[in-house]
Amino acid sequence: MKIDRAVGSWMLLIALIVGCQRSPESATQTQRDPSRPIRVLTTTGMVADLARNVGGDQVEVVQLLGPGTDPHLYKPTRDDVQSILGADVVFYSGLMLEGKMGDTLVRAGRSKPVWAVTEAIDETYLLEPEDAQGHFDPHVWNDIQAWSQCIEVVRKALADFDPDHADDYQANAAKYQQQLSELHEFGLRSMQTIPAENRILVTSHDAFNYFGRAYDLQVLGVQGLSTESEAGLQRINGLVDLLIDKKVRAVFVESSVPRKNIEALVNGAASRGQEVKIGGELFSDAMGAAGSYEGTYVGMMDHNITRVVRALGGEAPERGLNDKLSE
Structure with a gap:
């Protein structure tokens, strides 16, 4: 750089x-x-x-x-x-x-x-x-x-x-x-409840490849590893095709990355007759607010695991492993 x-x-x-x-x-x-x-x-x-x-x-x-x-x-x-x-x-x-x-x-x-x-x-x-x-x-x-x-x-x-x-x-x-x-074991148990056909995680940029490997998810980011990279129209259209072909239930925004690319995916799918929801905001390169549960590493990962599992059709407690999630 x-x-x-x-x-x-x-x-x-x-x-x-x-x-x-x-x-x-x-x-x-x-x-x-x-x-x-x-x-x-x-x-x-x-x-x-x-x-x-x-x-x-x-x-x-x-x-x-x-x-x-x-x-x-x-x-x-x-x-x-x-x-x-x-x-x-x-x-x-x-x-x-x-x-x-x-x-x-x-x-x-x-x-x-x-x-x-x-x-x-x-x-x-x-x-x-x-x-x-x-x-x-x-x-x-x-x-x-x-x-x-x-x-x-x-x-x-x-x-x-x-x-x-x-x-x-x-x-x-x-x-x-x-x-x-204990948090990792919670992740393993919860992710296993997601139906096999739903195990696709689409996010703003390629921050979740380790997450996908750990929990057996196919991970796709609109942007590359660094948010300095720009998402081209071809990449957006290709991901819209995938959302439709795979009948992806939800995509995710990130707390430290603008929402526009993910919203472009949702709108692109909608224009072709398929509803794709925004499954929530994930913490990728930064944690939550200082002083909050999500402002700790355990809280950040509890949030991410819980939101992904529930949005993709799996089963996890609404307020996470420790019953502390704020959303």
Whole structure:
């Protein structure tokens, strides 16, 4: 992805500041000041949720990208640079998800611990779609089992920075791992209730390929892996043909992507005499509102699983696994 001149200037700024700070070796020797919480800087909500669950009371988490923010397109601001520089530990998703922030984060790693949480996932587990230009699909959190592997990266990073609380981080990580295991089992059970002919998931962009692999769904996105790609008329018409041929019951909008392409599918099918409903809004690249159940990773995935299952003709509790869904 091309970095514009403004973003390039911030990368130069951070390089100059970092160059005047500690040497690269000192980043691994930093110890916690016990008089205050660890300042943890994260990019997406999903990464922030990892840090909060594993860090517990020992961390103060700052999340750069809020609800509804598209990480593919987000450009770091002056305040972001200062937040990164002021953090003790930085976690980001990786796999080029934060495309316009990548170089900034790498440069920050010269003066402090900076971790891509997805580095724990073996490359053989990652998806590499044909149109991804040799890059792995970064949307790994949509496979709960894959995202569970990222817990260990956060646990180790915090334990290295703050060894006095290593046992606490281990206990928190184990508890969170159990929650995610139960959520995945809920997904498996619920998805199996969708009739075979209805197991087609059509969304705004290709964010759900890991979700589809985990739960045996055929997944189709109007746009490509990144929302920078544009959906052409040929792609829209081809998907309308599929909706009609397969008698697809519902399609889904995404919270961080404009609705227009999905609405074009619905209108295209309607013009040819078939009703296709919008099955609801899914959380793809961002979680729900801060402070809400859907504003947690468990709540986000509970919402997505429940909405997909019910819209495609399966059986799941209306308010999800934990009876907490707000819609």
